Amino acid sequence: MNTTFSFRPVIWTIAGSDPSGGAGIQADIKTAHALGCEICTLIMANTVQNSMKFSKVNPTAIEVLQAQWDALIKDKPPVVIKIGLIANNQQLGWLLQQLPKTTAKIVWDPVLKATVGGSTSEEALDNSKLKQLLGLIDVITPNRQEVAYLADGSPAKTLLKEISENAAVIATGGTQNSSDLSEMSQVSDICFTQSKTLQLVSPVIKTNFSHGSGCSFATAIASFLSHDYLLRDAFMQAKAFMNKSFELSRQVEIDSDQSGSYGAFVQASWPVEQEYYPVVSNQTIKALNFPSLETNKLKLYPVIDSLYWLERLLPLGLEIIQLRLKNLPIEEVRSQIKQAVELAKPYETRLFINDYWQEAIEFGAYGVHLGQEDLEETDLNAIYQAGLRLGISTHGSYELKLAQQIQPSYLAIGAIFPTQTKDMSGQIQGLKNLAHLVKLNPEIPIVAIGGINLERAPKVLETGVKSIAVVTAITKADKPEQAVNEFMALFEQS
Numbered sequence: 001m002n003t004t005f006s007f008r009p010v011i012w013t014i015a016g017s018d019p020s021g022g023a024g025i026q027a028d029i030k031t032a033h034a035l036g037c038e039i040c041t042l043i044m045a046n047t048v049q050n051s052m053k054f055s056k057v058n059p060t061a062i063e064v065l066q067a068q069w070d071a072l073i074k075d076k077p078p079v080v081i082k083i084g085l086i087a088n089n090q091q092l093g094w095l096l097q098q099l100p101k102t103t104a105k106i107v108w109d110p111v112l113k114a115t116v117g118g119s120t121s122e123e124a125l126d127n128s129k130l131k132q133l134l135g136l137i138d139v140i141t142p143n144r145q146e147v148a149y150l151a152d153g154s155p156a157k158t159l160l161k162e163i164s165e166n167a168a169v170i171a172t173g174g175t176q177n178s179s180d181l182s183e184m185s186q187v188s189d190i191c192f193t194q195s196k197t198l199q200l201v202s203p204v205i206k207t208n209f210s211h212g213s214g215c216s217f218a219t220a221i222a223s224f225l226s227h228d229y230l231l232r233d234a235f236m237q238a239k240a241f242m243n244k245s246f247e248l249s250r251q252v253e254i255d256s257d258q259s260g261s262y263g264a265f266v267q268a269s270w271p272v273e274q275e276y277y278p279v280v281s282n283q284t285i286k287a288l289n290f291p292s293l294e295t296n297k298l299k300l301y302p303v304i305d306s307l308y309w310l311e312r313l314l315p316l317g318l319e320i321i322q323l324r325l326k327n328l329p330i331e332e333v334r335s336q337i338k339q340a341v342e343l344a345k346p347y348e349t350r351l352f353i354n355d356y357w358q359e360a361i362e363f364g365a366y367g368v369h370l371g372q373e374d375l376e377e378t379d380l381n382a383i384y385q386a387g388l389r390l391g392i393s394t395h396g397s398y399e400l401k402l403a404q405q406i407q408p409s410y411l412a413i414g415a416i417f418p419t420q421t422k423d424m425s426g427q428i429q430g431l432k433n434l435a436h437l438v439k440l441n442p443e444i445p446i447v448a449i450g451g452i453n454l455e456r457a458p459k460v461l462e463t464g465v466k467s468i469a470v471v472t473a474i475t476k477a478d479k480p481e482q483a484v485n486e487f488m489a490l491f492e493q494s
Helices: 024-034 062-075 089-101 127-134 144-151 156-163 213-226 231-255 307-316 330-344 357-363 372-377 380-385 397-404 430-439 457-461 480-493
Strands: 010-017 038-049 054-059 080-083 105-108 168-171 186-192 197-203 299-304 320-323 350-354 367-370 389-394 410-413 446-449 467-470
Touching: 010 024, 010 213, 024 038, 024 213, 038 062, 062 089, 080 213, 089 127, 105 213, 186 231, 197 231, 213 231, 231 397, 299 307, 299 446, 299 480, 307 320, 307 330, 307 480, 320 330, 330 350, 330 357, 350 357, 350 389, 357 367, 357 380, 367 372, 372 389, 372 397, 380 389, 389 397, 397 410, 397 430, 410 430, 430 446, 430 457, 457 467, 457 480
Parallel strands: 010 038, 010 080, 080 105, 299 320, 299 467, 320 350, 350 367, 367 389, 389 410, 410 446, 446 467
Antiparallel strands: 038 054, 168 186, 186 197
16 A cells, blocks of 8 residues: 555544543544544543543533534535544533534544543433434444443443444454453454444554554544545454554563553554454354465456357467356356356366356366355355365455455455446445555455456556456457457566
8 A cells, every 4th residue: 555645534533632642632643644644633621641540631612612613614524523532411412413414424432431540521421412422423433341331231242232223333352451361362353233243353462552542443443434445444454553553562662661661552554564454253264275276477357248258258368267147047057157168178268157156066167256245155165175266356455354264266356446347336446455455465366357448457557466357348349359469468568
């Protein structure tokens, strides 16, 4: 990922000021700047705290907050708003009036208890108003202590399920210097949504320089959302950022000879190193180590929908072709796959069958290509035992890391650009993210797909990918064979 940002999305933080510089507004500013955002601040309170104790909260008057809101909304409207400390019920009521006036995504870090002890509000916040706030936010990021506080005696899982009916809940593993983490080697962070539960597992990086880590995580989520990442990818990216930052904090603690002292969390930079990325915990996905393609340079990868195109393209010396059959009766699908396998036998071109893995096994295709939505419903072991290769579609860092764990023969990343063949709204990767994902996956061959034509192909190849999948760039070309030759010439030049 290129960390020189030509465009910096605007996020707001509505939180408290920490005079010790570790948490609150100060942590938010450092995190947002590290992740390429412009950040505006509405300070809910000036607090009295240091690394040993939270002593006092001094709320900002509502008229001051309102004046700041009015000034900023005209000049720097936010893409995402991150909320932290709420000092009293008056401020909570003010938020309930203001938040519906913006289209920004809302991330709430429920700072209800300071890590060093002490309440962060001057009075108990009204439960009914808190429930109203939950109805307005998109993501809430409590740690385990905050989940317990919010649950107030009721089962925590029940509470999280109730909250996730309206908002995504990312329950973090807790502050990294918590005593109950002292004997743990791994920590889990879980994202609950209406449709699914995502769990990421990371090694515990033990450091006492963690003051403000909760604020930084919530702001990291807000920052990646502002860069148009889907929630699952913002979750993955934010965890990688936190892991990198915890390692940096650990090193600073050691180098400063302050081992054992509670200090400010040290924010790192945009995560590009694969060692900081967490593992996706998924009990149904197992590593199988599929056979290789015997080349890392697949070059041009046509995706075609008929035997007509297969017969036309096979003589052109391509390394790989995918047959994608849609909306056909199963009898017709079986007939076409059987014929396709026979047609491909005289050639060295690798024939992949999209989706229909049982037919691919039965008729002896070279490989199967699956989408992410098919992974849990497919008998991957049957494909492996049959000796077929496996390709998997991925859309962003979360799906990439999940698919890596299966160890497929190749990974497809898309859509790089908007495409005519499928609505990929919200999942357009772009060239910068493609380059970033290529670096996160040095071992498995990568295929770039989605909206790529001859004009765009050179820039795609500059990201480091060795293969480009195309559909309409060939099937709708005036001279398809010439288009194939022109694409192949680009690979020779790269």
